[in-house]
Amino acid sequence: MHRAILALSLLAPVLSWGQGELLEAPPSSVYALQDRAYRLQNEFTVMVGLLPSDPYTKGLFAQGSYAFHFNDYFGIQARGAYSISLPTSLRQQLERDFTILPTAFQRVLFFVGGDLMFRPLYGKLSVINKTVIHGEIHLLGGGSAFAFTDGQVPSLRPAVDIGGGGRLYLGKNASLRLDVVNHIVLAAPGSMSGITNVLAISFGLAVNFGGTE
Amino acid sequence: MRRLSLVLCVLLASSALAQVQELENPGVTSAIQDRPYRMLHELDIWVGVLPLDAFYVGVYAQLSYSYHFSDRFAWQVGRGAYGLAARTALRGELERTYGVQPTANDEVQFFVGSDVMWKPLYGKLAVLNRAVIHGEVHLLGGATLFRFTNSGFRPGINLGGGGRIFVNKYVSFRFDMTHNIVLPTGGGTTSFGNVMTVNLGLALNFGGND
Numbered sequence: 561m562h563r564a565i566l567a568l569s570l571l572a573p574v575l576s577w578g579q580g581e582l583l584e585a586p587p588s589s590v591y592a593l594q595d596r597a598y599r600l601q602n603e604f605t606v607m608v609g610l611l612p613s614d615p616y617t618k619g620l621f622a623q624g625s626y627a628f629h630f631n632d633y634f635g636i637q638a639r640g641a642y643s644i645s646l647p648t649s650l651r652q653q654l655e656r657d658f659t660i661l662p663t664a665f666q667r668v669l670f671f672v673g674g675d676l677m678f679r680p681l682y683g684k685l686s687v688i689n690k691t692v693i694h695g696e697i698h699l700l701g702g703g704s705a706f707a708f709t710d711g712q713v714p715s716l717r718p719a720v721d722i723g724g725g726g727r728l729y730l731g732k733n734a735s736l737r738l739d740v741v742n743h744i745v746l747a748a749p750g751s752m753s754g755i756t757n758v759l760a761i762s763f764g765l766a767v768n769f770g771g772t773e
Numbered sequence: 774m775r776r777l778s779l780v781l782c783v784l785l786a787s788s789a790l791a792q793v794q795e796l797e798n799p800g801v802t803s804a805i806q807d808r809p810y811r812m813l814h815e816l817d818i819w820v821g822v823l824p825l826d827a828f829y830v831g832v833y834a835q836l837s838y839s840y841h842f843s844d845r846f847a848w849q850v851g852r853g854a855y856g857l858a859a860r861t862a863l864r865g866e867l868e869r870t871y872g873v874q875p876t877a878n879d880e881v882q883f884f885v886g887s888d889v890m891w892k893p894l895y896g897k898l899a900v901l902n903r904a905v906i907h908g909e910v911h912l913l914g915g916a917t918l919f920r921f922t923n924s925g926f927r928p929g930i931n932l933g934g935g936g937r938i939f940v941n942k943y944v945s946f947r948f949d950m951t952h953n954i955v956l957p958t959g960g961g962t963t964s965f966g967n968v969m970t971v972n973l974g975l976a977l978n979f980g981g982n983d
Contacts, residue, residue: 594899615827615863633901650827658873685896685910688845697898 597694598729601771603627607764616651617667619643635677642670663710673704694729706745719745735766810939812841813981821972827863828878831856847890855883879923888915907939917953924960929953947974
């Protein structure tokens with residue numbers, strides 16, 4: 561009898577050990593994906609950004625946005641931004657040496673819009689092999705209304721935008737976000753002006769409410 | 774003696790069980806996984822753009838070789854690029870709209886350089902929660918010698934960064950962005966220049982993997 565007990569007791573650790581081996585992933589093979597550590601739902605973002613593509617005027621803007629995330633992959637975003645313009649040396653030279661009037665240069669005053677957000681990539685990164693950070697990559701596509709001004713007369717023009725960005729999670733409620741979006745600004749209704757490209761690069765802090773388990 | 778052996782056997786079982794429970798808990802990071810991909814000798818072929826100059830966009834092809842000392846540090850021993858200039862509409866706009874004739878623009882013809890590479894971030898990304906891809910993020914710092922069409926050879930220092938997505942242990946895709954501050958020497962220039970490079974490359978790795 562006591563031999564049977566001894567044999568059973570010896571078998572028990574072997575079984576547990578075998579289970580442990582099953583649970584441990586063999587190196588370089590993926591058999592399961594971990595669940596996301598962070599989930600988003602109601603996201604408020606404050607960003608600062610740059611409009612670098614105009615050779616005459618660079619724009620520096622502040623943007624606020626709200627995004628609602630339906631699930632881990634799709635969200636919708638509304639945003640509004642106000643821009644201040646910084647004249648480039650080319651514009652200064654044209655105004656100074658060639659007496660071109662400042663009103664000859666159109667600049668972005670503000671823009672508002674909405675985007676669909678698709679977040680196909682979520683991952684974690686090891687930092688110098690010491691700690692782990694979580695992040696994701698997203699794509700954006702939407703529409704905007706751009707207000708331009710020459711310093712005297714404002715004009716409103718529609719735009720479509722496409723872009724993308726990334727996010728690094730600081731915790732379940734906060735993350736850092738970088739977006740790069742190209743706005744294709746169409747001509748104002750009844751205007752002879754052509755298509756203008758406005759590139760927007762923005763960086764900000766996002767605060768999330770809900771979503772994370 | 775019999776009791777002692779029984780107690781020891783039961784203890785052994787409970788410690789193994791505790792190990793299993795630790796492995797089952799996915800919410801706790803207890804260890805960082807080892808890298809499945811390691812680099813040693815890296816050969817790259819690139820295409821890139823120089824987007825910063827308002828008068829032209831440089832389009833270039835580049836070749837480079839890097840030696841990776843460890844998982845974190847590497848030396849991009851050499852890189853060389855040759856570019857073609859695609860003129861923007863600004864020159865025509867200045868002539869047409871403002872009646873201004875711009876002087877000849879100084880354009881990048883080719884450049885060679887070398888960089889130190891620091892790779893602090895390595896990770897894996899879930900693609901639509903269905904597949905996993907591995908990648909890393911790196912920072913670059915180095916020096917470049919530019920050949921301009923008007924001012925000739927001018928040295929520059931550069932800072933930048935990029936990312937890599939591994940396809941397998943031999944092949945990866947790499948994306949780099951660097952900003953070169955061109956020094957005011959050579960060709961009678963008295964001001965600093967700025968040349969930004971944005972490039973996408975195919976990297977082939979030889980050695981380094983276990």
